[in-house]
Amino acid sequence: MARFGMVIDLRKCIGCWSCTVSCKEEHFLPRGMFWNRVLISESGKYPAVKKEMYPVLCNHCKEAACVDVCPTGATNKREDGIVVVDADKCTGCRYCLIACPYQQRTPYKDDKVEWFPGQGFTQFEILGRTLYPLQKGTMTKCNFCAERIDEGQKRGLKPGVDNDATPACVISCPVNARIFGDLDDPSSKVSGLIKVRKGFQLHPELGTDPSVYYIN
């Protein structure tokens, strides 16, 4: 079985927020909810200041703290390594959110929030409530576009290779800074990049073993 992961090339990222926007669009995320962010870090001292873009999302950790603490099994890891939330089982206790060292979970608290306050829901928001309904009072997070992956695989497509079976943030990146694939397959592009370009994880010391790697 594959273990899906992502490599993000920090040298290529230009901080255009396409991933952030395409993720919101793909999942019809309400105002204020982000499953994908691009952080900006500055290091060094004037005049040698360096600015870096860090796209961050759920790391789909191999040893996911959120899965361990969830008391109901609502947060669980699929066989392909994707960490998902089953909203029907979620009690809204927010233990997973507290436990996530990367703070990559967002509770869905208010289903009245409109994209344009006071203007009512747009056609897009109304469509989202039918196609991708979120449950108020439950936890949400990036799911590596599991629905795209599942649908694509049913049609014989390969995640990370075929666009229709690949996360939206990956295919929308205009500079190909995101690469998706099977970490357990030594011949995959992600495995190769991690090996050759010394991919690193965020806070490996926490023992979560993230499936999102960065190269620089």
Added chain:
Amino acid sequence: MEYEWMVRYTPQREWIEGQGVLLWLAFFFSEIGAGIYFVSLFLNFKAGWLVGWLVTLVLGGLIHLGFLGHPMRSWRILLKPASSELSRGLWVIFLFGVIGFFQILPVVFSGLPWTGESSTMSTIMGILCILIITHGFLTMNVVRALPLWNSSMIIPVSLVSGIWVGSQTAELMLKISGQELYMSELWSRWSLLSYMAVLFVYLWGTYHASDTAKESIKRLLIGDSAVRFYIGVLVIGIIIPLIITLVVWGNGFEELSGGVLFIRFVCVLIGDLTMRYSIMKSAIYTPII
């Protein structure tokens, strides 16, 4: 701003702000109820059993439910005791409710074929009380991402503070019902001294644990939470009760009027609530980049 997400030390909010305040109160009431029950077991003070049981289940339980986004699904929390501390905690509270019910029943209804005073039952209830007293901080303690909570000394703090508040409540109830206070005052003295010691060791030990832990302790002692900590935890929660306890210790039980006991009880309650609030509020995450 979204691009500033987790780029600095970031406080946890979900378990202390907004609806999160309910969790703080829920942990407090469950633990204090168990503390009252625990001390009352030793003093064989049966009214204390009933009060402790009710505080834990009714106040603690209902407030816990109010905190959840989907309270009707709370039964699901029992499903993963092998990995989730929250799940284990609910099982303990469930057993405490059932076994405690059978221990208290003869107190309320006479003529039952058992007394509730069996040493086996009391031992089991004592163990369950200890587990409930430490439940809130144990739940927090497993969160490795928040070093202020992930400190090994947080469990002794929780245990001793639960017993300290429980002893105060039980002593006040003993006074009201006109009973002997010698044993309960001994409990109070030693639990206050132990509380001061474990709190100090917790703060000192955590400060030296990691950079993020150090930042958290700074927040607690010289940052946003400092005023709350010094007034609530130190002055009201420790110094005033300490003065009262030492005066009573030196001058004997004549000083122990109902009014003095009540003042100490209120101070201890405020101190404990503030201590728990401050620790929940000051926990911070390490920046992710």
